Amino acid sequence: MSALRNTLAALALVVGTATAHAEGADQADRIMRGQYQAVLGDCMACHTRPGGAPFAGGLPLETPFGALVPPNITPDPETGIGQWSEADFTRMMRTGIGHGGRRLYPAMPYPAYSLMTERDIADLWAYLATVEPVANRVVANQLPFPFNIRLSMLFWNLLNFTPQPFRPDPAQSAEWNRGAYLVQGPAHCGSCHTPKTMLGADDTSQALRGASLQGWFAPDITGDPQTGIGGWSQEELVTYLRTGVNAHSVASGPMREAVENSTSRMNDADLRAIAVYLRSLRPAASPVPQPVAASEPRMRAGAAVYAANCAACHGAEGTGARQLFPALAGNPLVRQANAETLVHLVLAGSQGAHTPGAPTTPAMPSLAWRLNDAQVADVLTYVRNSWGNAAAPVLPEQVAKQRGGGDGMPLWPWIAGAAMVVCLVLLGLLAVCRRRRRPLAA
Amino acid sequence: MTSPPIRSGSRRELLASVAVTSLLASASEAGARGYSGSLPFRTYSADPPRPVLPGAWVFFTQDEAVAVEAIVDRLVPADDLSVGGKEAGCAVFIDRQLAGPYGHSSRLYTQGPFLPGLPTQGYQGEMNPAQRYRAGLAAIDAHLKREKGRGFAALPAVEQDAFLTRLEKGEVTLPPGSGGAQGFFNLVLQNTMEGFFSDPVYGGNRGMASWRMLGFPGTRYDYRDWVSKHNQRYPLPPVSIMGAPEWSAR
Numbered sequence A: 001m002s003a004l005r006n007t008l009a010a011l012a013l014v015v016g017t018a019t020a021h022a023e024g025a026d027q028a029d030r031i032m033r034g035q036y037q038a039v040l041g042d043c044m045a046c047h048t049r050p051g052g053a054p055f056a057g058g059l060p061l062e063t064p065f066g067a068l069v070p071p072n073i074t075p076d077p078e079t080g081i082g083q084w085s086e087a088d089f090t091r092m093m094r095t096g097i098g099h100g101g102r103r104l105y106p107a108m109p110y111p112a113y114s115l116m117t118e119r120d121i122a123d124l125w126a127y128l129a130t131v132e133p134v135a136n137r138v139v140a141n142q143l144p145f146p147f148n149i150r151l152s153m154l155f156w157n158l159l160n161f162t163p164q165p166f167r168p169d170p171a172q173s174a175e176w177n178r179g180a181y182l183v184q185g186p187a188h189c190g191s192c193h194t195p196k197t198m199l200g201a202d203d204t205s206q207a208l209r210g211a212s213l214q215g216w217f218a219p220d221i222t223g224d225p226q227t228g229i230g231g232w233s234q235e236e237l238v239t240y241l242r243t244g245v246n247a248h249s250v251a252s253g254p255m256r257e258a259v260e261n262s263t264s265r266m267n268d269a270d271l272r273a274i275a276v277y278l279r280s281l282r283p284a285a286s287p288v289p290q291p292v293a294a295s296e297p298r299m300r301a302g303a304a305v306y307a308a309n310c311a312a313c314h315g316a317e318g319t320g321a322r323q324l325f326p327a328l329a330g331n332p333l334v335r336q337a338n339a340e341t342l343v344h345l346v347l348a349g350s351q352g353a354h355t356p357g358a359p360t361t362p363a364m365p366s367l368a369w370r371l372n373d374a375q376v377a378d379v380l381t382y383v384r385n386s387w388g389n390a391a392a393p394v395l396p397e398q399v400a401k402q403r404g405g406g407d408g409m410p411l412w413p414w415i416a417g418a419a420m421v422v423c424l425v426l427l428g429l430l431a432v433c434r435r436r437r438r439p440l441a442a
Numbered sequence B: 001m002t003s004p005p006i007r008s009g010s011r012r013e014l015l016a017s018v019a020v021t022s023l024l025a026s027a028s029e030a031g032a033r034g035y036s037g038s039l040p041f042r043t044y045s046a047d048p049p050r051p052v053l054p055g056a057w058v059f060f061t062q063d064e065a066v067a068v069e070a071i072v073d074r075l076v077p078a079d080d081l082s083v084g085g086k087e088a089g090c091a092v093f094i095d096r097q098l099a100g101p102y103g104h105s106s107r108l109y110t111q112g113p114f115l116p117g118l119p120t121q122g123y124q125g126e127m128n129p130a131q132r133y134r135a136g137l138a139a140i141d142a143h144l145k146r147e148k149g150r151g152f153a154a155l156p157a158v159e160q161d162a163f164l165t166r167l168e169k170g171e172v173t174l175p176p177g178s179g180g181a182q183g184f185f186n187l188v189l190q191n192t193m194e195g196f197f198s199d200p201v202y203g204g205n206r207g208m209a210s211w212r213m214l215g216f217p218g219t220r221y222d223y224r225d226w227v228s229k230h231n232q233r234y235p236l237p238p239v240s241i242m243g244a245p246e247w248s249a250r
Helices: A002-041 A043-047 A086-095 A118-128 A152-160 A174-184 A234-243 A253-261 A268-280 A297-309 A340-348 A373-384 A396-403 A412-441 B011-031 B062-075 B090-099 B129-147 B157-169 B180-197 B206-214
Strands: A061-063 A066-068 A211-213 A216-218
Touching (some): A002 A043, A002 A118, A043 A253, A297 A373, A340 A373, A340 A396, B062 B129, B062 B157, B062 B180, B090 B129
Antiparallel strands (some): A061 A066, A211 A216
16 A cells, blocks of 8 residues: 555655656746847847956946946845846846836847747746846936936836837748848847937937947948948858958947847857848938048048058958958948048057957057047048049048047937936926915915 | 777776876966956056157267268168168167166176187177276277377278278287277177167167168068068068158148
């Protein structure tokens, strides 16, 4: 009798373990998928300091409105998101309203993440719950008044953001739709590449046409043949995203990090889908300017600077060297309307992304010590207007500004801030008037 | 890791040799520095030279400077080929060198014993170049004032050349610590040539005068487009570490 009982108990144990095992396998799949979602969303880029513990908080993001520090999103209960529920997380990704009703600033790209599917968000949550908790208190909101009032995001959302799921275009292929979903949703390419309105929202009429941020110009990534990636083949675009380098260009600045942490880890099907989608974007072609005449004194000076400083790697005719030094002839990055990235590269230098497909990490040295503002401007004017390139000349004043560490805070955020203060005062007055009127009525 | 072929060695020999080989291999790996990920790189990193700025003499006194300018102008006289040593900034170059690590032999062993060396061993005395210039110039000045009643710079060119020739032959007595007349002449000649031919960033070779004279293209570093163009003159003007006049349009 007792033998039978033992057998039954053993059987129950085996069955129980098997069930638990199956659930565990399900959960493991979910976590693995969630890890891939974290790659697609490049959570690492903002929420991890260079060399710091993964997801334990990042470096300050300098927005035109002030500094925001990406918080600790490890499951630490005190300083991370350990007290969040899955429902909190889902609501945050969809609406920008976090645990306890705190409103996030759209530096967290929730307008893009809100397009993500139920399942992708759930998987991401499952993964983040497994990340090692790290105690690291982050004061996220370091904006000046009045932008530091989180409630103001209520109005921002009313004006700029309508939560809605991704709507596939039935006229397009499944691959195109997957690409559109990735670009607009988890990969949030527009956060950098789409110009912003006065209120810091995406200017959707100019989606992915290139935008300035943190001392760099994220280039046009539409299929525009002049400034976009219209001249790149499907395979060249996939190679760029997978390795950070192709025959035309080498990733630099924030894109270098995006390649290392995100696109180089995406699977090939997703990279192909992104390429199909981006190459299909054909907004009204940007006008091709007249090249600056080679006889102009600044072009001659630029040519002299180029021959002595640039030609050894980029070639006398701007052809570069495949996989190592980017071509300058026909490189859309060189032809952007805004030369901020080019000035940055010449002044500071840059290093290629380190990826399994391109582990060499060739670098460009800083030339800030050797070239003055006019020489940097002239050599870039020369590069932008030689070998078939045509783009607006670069002026020494632009270089001087960037050498000094950038523009500083532009004026328009202050105008927006002043408008916010006026609105708040008006609301306050209204409230006071109402309260005064009430006793009279009673 | 393969071991050398063993003729008729025993199994024990083979194992021992494999063990030794692997031990050596792992030891050499432990000694090497390993990099993973990206190569080290920092933005804005550079180690540029500090350009010599025109201005007051740093090491020389006014009298010394006048004498040295006169000497370098005889060692490299102005002619159809180039400007003279003074106009090329050779004295400025020497002045700044003597005020810096070179002048103070700060990277040389300078303790005794001080024994006379062979000519091929160069200067073996206890003075550094700054001290040798100070002592040598003072002795020359005293010598000439005693002999001719005036310093080197005030002599006509013919007499300057004659005196430098005597100096070179060792026919003038200079303090032994400074390396003697011959040694001092050779020091000044060497420093004058360095000033005349080195990069203008160090104060000499003003306007890349000597490089233009020679057709030397300076700090350019890529001639791949010219490798196959035989018997053709390289057309680009010289470039200094700190640039070239052609770089500025304004």
